[in-house]
Amino acid sequence: MTIRYTFGGDEFIFVEIDEAMSLDAFFKGTAITRELQRRAVPGVTEICPANASYQVRFDPDVIAPDALLAVLKDIEATLGDAELDMATRIIEVPVLYNDPWTHETLMRFRERHQDPASTDLEYAARINGLDDVDAFIAAHSGSPWFVSMVGFVAGLPFMFQMVERERQLQVPKYLRPRTDTPKLTVGHGGCFGCIYSVRGAGGYQMFGVTPAPIFDPAQRLDYLRDFMVFFRPGDIVKFKPIDRAAYDAAIAAVEAGTFSLRVRPVNFELSAFTRDPDAYNRSLVEVLDAD
Known part of the structure; x- marks a missing residue:
């Protein structure tokens, strides 16, 4: 190198x-x-x-x-x-996959997509050799992701999937960028995942939305009290699929100012991860579950 x-x-x-x-x-x-x-x-x-x-x-x-x-x-x-290691955080991020808002948006922009006859999730599942949308969601949420950088717009994290290179999900960006993307869309372009911190233009495939604000100048929620931008490079994200009822309950908690994220400190060791990624990922997720 x-x-x-x-x-x-x-x-x-x-x-x-x-x-x-x-x-x-x-x-x-x-x-x-x-x-x-x-x-x-x-x-x-x-x-x-x-x-x-x-x-x-x-x-x-x-x-x-x-x-x-x-x-x-x-x-x-x-x-x-x-030896490269890092004191960092693992964060559980709830996601409503296949939600109505990104679906409505992607349907408005099908002429800019590689496959106008499919949804973003259907297209992503097919080109990654997965049987269906459910299998893709399982692959997307089944392993943690590293936040490798934050930027482009305020608070937007770029995330790199923590699996062997041959298993990484890869999906091209839209042929032409959209002029609209719902706030807190969970997206994917190339080998990188992201969460759109604000509503705006974008070209990444859209898979769902999270109820969790990640950029808030008012800093209303407890995990945003220290800084209006939540994510920082080195954070580890574990997506958790939720249903519409859980999403609506989380949105109500956000509006009431009581919503919080599960955040735990961890020490990540690159060499240990490289030896057995799946086992190491399980040990990371166990930190979230050790309440």
Whole structure:
């Protein structure tokens, strides 16, 4: 894995860990950016981790570009091939799959889809070699997902499925983006899942909706009190299918300000996960169930 450094204007360094997204590349970038944050380097104003890369903004009047580059290369050398682990959170996110709102939306935009005769879920199930929609939902919700970056719009998490590469669900984006996507849609494009934090344009396939707000400037709910954006890189998400009654009850709790998410601290070890992903995923989910 050869890391490539590129200057962007006078205030940015872009660092590409790898050309392909992988958990190794993600963890390497996360470890470097966390160490950079820990060092509190004078002149560094923003650190933005991404899927297999990161970007640093700096004040050239405080730290010279070459000096910051030297710091980043020192962190890279210091970390080396050390065991990569991370103190993080596992979060259970309820999802109403095959809901009426994304269904109404996707039907309005069928001319922009690869298969106008199928719904997004039917299309996703077929091209992934699964028998039907229920089998696809089981595959989508059956294993955890890593939040690899947050952005594009405020609070939107990009998520990478925690299974072997050959088992990862993959679905292309729409041929042309929609001009509308319901708020809190659970979507998928390429190998990445996401949750649309706000209503707006989008091109990812739509599978369902969650009742759980993930971006709220008013910070009304307990899990948003510390920051209006809930997700952060390194979070682990476990989707939980729910029915319409449970969804409606959750929406009522959101409106009353009493809704909460199940969030538990975990320590993720990349080497242990790599040895046996399925067993390791089960151990992560057990943390959620250990109330």
